[in-house]
Amino acid sequence: MLVGIKNVSKLIGISIIACCAVLVCAMFLNFYFDVRLIESEITSELSMFFYNAQVSTAKVICLVSGGCLLLTAVVMLLLYIKHYIDTHKKELGILKALGYSNIKIAKSFWVFGISTFIGTAIGYAGAFLIMPWFYALQNEDKMLPEITINFHPSILFCGIADCVFFGTFGLLRLVQIKKACVVAFER
Amino acid sequence: MIKARNIIKSYGNGESRFQVLKDISLDIEDNDFVVILGASGSGKSTFLNVISGLERPDSGKVFYDGKDITALSDNEVTSFRKENVGFIFQQYYLLPNMSVDKNVKMGADLANNKDYKTVIEAIGLGEKLHKYPSELSGGEQQRVSIARALAKRPRVLFLDEPTGALDEQTGRQVLDYICKLQKEYDFIIVMVTHNLNIAEMANTVIKMNSGKIFEIYTNEAQKTAYEIGW
Numbered sequence: 001m002l003v004g005i006k007n008v009s010k011l012i013g014i015s016i017i018a019c020c021a022v023l024v025c026a027m028f029l030n031f032y033f034d035v036r037l038i039e040s041e042i043t044s045e046l047s048m049f050f051y052n053a054q055v056s057t058a059k060v061i062c063l064v065s066g067g068c069l070l071l072t073a074v075v076m077l078l079l080y081i082k083h084y085i086d087t088h089k090k091e092l093g094i095l096k097a098l099g100y101s102n103i104k105i106a107k108s109f110w111v112f113g114i115s116t117f118i119g120t121a122i123g124y125a126g127a128f129l130i131m132p133w134f135y136a137l138q139n140e141d142k143m144l145p146e147i148t149i150n151f152h153p154s155i156l157f158c159g160i161a162d163c164v165f166f167g168t169f170g171l172l173r174l175v176q177i178k179k180a181c182v183v184a185f186e187r
Numbered sequence: 188m189i190k191a192r193n194i195i196k197s198y199g200n201g202e203s204r205f206q207v208l209k210d211i212s213l214d215i216e217d218n219d220f221v222v223i224l225g226a227s228g229s230g231k232s233t234f235l236n237v238i239s240g241l242e243r244p245d246s247g248k249v250f251y252d253g254k255d256i257t258a259l260s261d262n263e264v265t266s267f268r269k270e271n272v273g274f275i276f277q278q279y280y281l282l283p284n285m286s287v288d289k290n291v292k293m294g295a296d297l298a299n300n301k302d303y304k305t306v307i308e309a310i311g312l313g314e315k316l317h318k319y320p321s322e323l324s325g326g327e328q329q330r331v332s333i334a335r336a337l338a339k340r341p342r343v344l345f346l347d348e349p350t351g352a353l354d355e356q357t358g359r360q361v362l363d364y365i366c367k368l369q370k371e372y373d374f375i376i377v378m379v380t381h382n383l384n385i386a387e388m389a390n391t392v393i394k395m396n397s398g399k400i401f402e403i404y405t406n407e408a409q410k411t412a413y414e415i416g417w
Contacts, residue, residue: 094280097241098339099269099297101262 010080011115017073018119019126022162025066026127026155027134032058033152034135041145050143070162073119077112120159189215189343189375191238194247196230207233208244209398215391220369220376220409222386225395231379232347234395238377239272239345240264251343269297273336273374275365277348279328281320287331288316295338303338309371310334310364326357330364337368344369346378350385355417362388362412384416 035054042048085092095105128149135147196208207230215221215238225231236242238249240256248257256267273294281290287307295303307313310330320328329349336344346365350358366388369376378385386392387410394402 090280091282094282095293096265097268097274097280098294098335099265099272101265101269 007084007111011111014073014077014080014112014115015119015122017069017076018116018162019123021066021069021073022120022123022159023127023130024069025062026124026159027131028058028062028066029155029158030127030131030149030152031135031138031147032062033155034147034150035144037150038145038147047143054138054144073116077116081109081112116162120162124156124159188217188250188252189213189238189377190248190250191234192248192250194234194237194244194249196233196237196242196244207398208237211247211398211400213238213393213400213403215375215377218369218373218375219391220366220389221378221391221393222389223377223379223393223395224381224383224386225379226381229395230398231395235345235347235377235379239274239343240268241274269339271342273339273341273344275329275332275336275344275346275349277351279320279325279332279352281328281331281335283320286317286319287312287323290320290331291334291338294335298338298340300338300340303334306334306338307331309368324357325353326360329353329357329361333361333364333368337372340372341374343375343377346376348380349378350380350382358417359412359415366412382417387415388412 032055035051035058039051042051092105131149135149139147191211191213194208194211195206197204197206199205209230211230211234223231223234233242237244240249240259243257248255250256251267251271256264259267282293285293288304291303291307295301295306304313304316307316310333312327312330312334315323315327320331323331329352333349344365349365350361353361362385365376376389378389380386387406389406390409391403391405393400
């Protein structure tokens with residue numbers, strides 16, 4: 001309805017940020033879970049120090065870098081939606097005056113959810129593509145037993161929840177639409 | 188029937204607060220053609236916004252067939268506007284990124300009206316379905332605005348200076364269309380204007396000044412759009 005092809009560049013931006021956030025989080029979170037699985041196989045003290053360092057690094061990077069990127073994606077999405085509402089206040093006011101409800105208007109912003117989903121999907125797939133190289137790099141000196149790449153459904157679930165969260169948050173942000181109604185019209 | 192009772196509306200805060208509507212009460216009958224006449228700043232557009240549900244009064248009530256719309260929530264008022272009210276504004280307010288067809292469809296979808304193209308034909312824009320507002324003249328844009336409002340099949344059509352941005356010939360055409368369509372679709376017209384000549388087309392004329400109604404009269408005979416002065 002209101003969000004169209006012209007906004008592709010901004011939607012691509014949202015996808016890229018979401019992709020980067022999910023790629024970092026998925027990669028380090030998966031590594032964290034997989035490294036934890038080999039704890040029982042570690043025999044030497046030196047290996048245990050190295051193991052603890054790897055676990056801590058994975059945790060910190062996932063939380064800090066991944067968290068920052070996710071936060072950036074959320075802020076960027078919200079700011080863009082807000083900017084879009086402010087720029088298109090008149091059109092939104094017209095729709096409200098015609099009788100379109102907030103939810104009906106907000107539905108037209110589904111593309112934001114799609115762009116977030118695409119970014120999340122690419123980030124998640126990209127993380128698994130990079131993982132063999134990443135795991136090999138992390139254990140280059142073979143201080144630890146071989147770390148196998150496993151699939152953890154909880155990470156996928158978090159990725160999906162992340163899309164739903166972004167989409168819903170965006171829709172909730174559109175509650176501001178109701179204020180656009182009469183204010184938009186010239187006097 | 189529309190009833191407005193003791194409507195008061197102000198804008199601004201503190202010292203800059205200004206009372207635009209000062210205790211207005213009014214009745215509008217079914218199928219009536221009402222013109223609200225007044226100079227700029229008399230409060231007529233604000234009154235139109237209040238009785239149409241676009242704005243809430245500071246105090247007072249507006250009833251549609253006994254139903255108080257001022258007591259409704261935001262969602263309920265939006266739903267009420269969707270089902271009962273059509274708007275035509277001076278500046279048309281078409282959606283610029285949508286064609287004529289899509290603009291009218293935006294109104295038709297609210298009433299689940301699949302035959303909206305007959306309304307576009309009725310306003311003489313059947314050949315321009317795929318044109319965008321920027322490709323249309325002012326009169327054509329206003330006609331699209333009329334079609335969008337009527338595609339909703341409203342019970343009441345509110346018009347705020349619909350010919351204000353149009354030349355004489357186009358203005359007469361637009362008014363003529365509106366009157367013809369009222370006879371065909373049977374709705375109440377409430378039109379705001381500062382043009383005394385347009386008031387000669389109405390059944391009921393309400394004169395406003397400084398936020399108050401100071402005269403209400405009925406025309407014994409209504410003139411057509413081509414008989415009035417300009």
